[in-house]
Amino acid sequence: MTTQQLIHQIQEKKSFLCIGLDVDLDKIPQHLLTTEDPVFEFNKAIIDATQDICVAYKPNIAFFEAYGIKGWISLEKTIQYINKNYPQIFTIADAKRGDIGNTSSMYAKAFFEDLKFDSVTVAPYMGKDSVEPFLAFKDKHTIMLALTSNEGAFDFQTLNVNGKELYKQVIETSKNWKNSKNLMYVVGATKAEYFQEIRKIIPDSFLLVPGVGAQGGSLQEVCKYGMNSNVGLLVNSSRGIIYASKDKDFALKSREEALKLQNEMKEILISNPTLNLQS
């Protein structure tokens, strides 16, 4: 998917909501557990109930790998279901991968070619040659960790290097990598005041923003400091949406939660005169 197609979808739906699929068998409705593939059945119901009000789905790969081969089958079925039925939706493999060049090439092959995701999250610690293999894929997007939403973000990401925080150095350095136009960045909503600084370095890039809702981040604050003229944000919510109910009406309830966020997004988009919202 091209960035332009993603922007177009945001304009059409008046939404920049990404729904995270972190499916834990202990947390899904009991009645699904007797089906052949509870994880896929759960995802399918959530997707069908929310696809018109969100622009992206982000399966969290750990939650599939934890169930071994069965989990990998559920993952394949989930991504194939989205790609077949809702091809306009942007898909993110939340995998946080990164290794030496030939190994990163294999991960890129796994997520871009085999599973056909539009994007994958990667970690920056191993530097240029661990990320560039992902960037080589046309119309695929590599979403690199910059400033994450967890407590441990302050262990290393905000340390001072060359007179600036490490996460800023990471972003700046990555701009020089080959095909860096295919980069997006993870920036946690819990640190909204940092968005202003980040936008000085990468005014045009898309940011994937976890941490709204369960982790305490504010959508208003994120948009105030992080939005650019093409919106430039994908705001993720996982648990707050998908675990809205454990009853048979779970999909409907998840839609209601997603709708609350999307309505807030719609208002922000409509009330912002600087946005380029013409289709």
Add this chain to the structure above:
Amino acid sequence: MTTQQLIHQIQEKKSFLCIGLDVDLDKIPQHLLTTEDPVFEFNKAIIDATQDICVAYKPNIAFFEAYGIKGWISLEKTIQYINKNYPQIFTIADAKRGDIGNTSSMYAKAFFEDLKFDSVTVAPYMGKDSVEPFLAFKDKHTIMLALTSNEGAFDFQTLNVNGKELYKQVIETSKNWKNSKNLMYVVGATKAEYFQEIRKIIPDSFLLVPGVGAQGGSLQEVCKYGMNSNVGLLVNSSRGIIYASKDKDFALKSREEALKLQNEMKEILISNPTLNLQS
């Protein structure tokens, strides 16, 4: 596996060789491609031919994921084969994982409980709460990236923070994490001169050392600066061993290559009077 059991194995075998299983279908002998599971058949042959002269196997998870469900089946069969037939061997899931706490818990479950690996490699960028879930498993080991063997290692790992290189800060900080005794560290052989400094911070920890052979690192140099009284090193070689031949005798040839390294290791161990080599 306990650290003591690993040390015992090193003493018995006079080897601290780890063999990396990075299986690329384009590089394995042609005659295997007609079997039902070429990746597993290849691994099985390599393992049977080398298990008495190495102490660890390190399946590179990317090379399995790149083949989707088939790849995950090959991975399960490979780890089960090692655990069943050679339970004394230390197993490393080379996965470079790391995410927010509840997600890291899922990865830990995948590799420690579901697949029953002894250890897994993780990336430090997301800090304490992304690594501690792995450390919570008794007699399991978490091998964190410190200073890697690739070119990109110099992008961020060696940047100056608080008057020292980032990788040193990463190691120092990690010593304060809960169950940090379960940590080992990745330190590339291509940077042997750094081992002396690293040993000042973590004299007792095991180091997983990639980069000997194909990537140009010297075993002698690594041992000179990195060995402690319990050896404290697992030196990995992947391509140099497993792709020694594409003919039917590939397993034998891989043994010959492994034996070269193990002989060198044996000499180093025997000639070093400060080592605690009594069983």
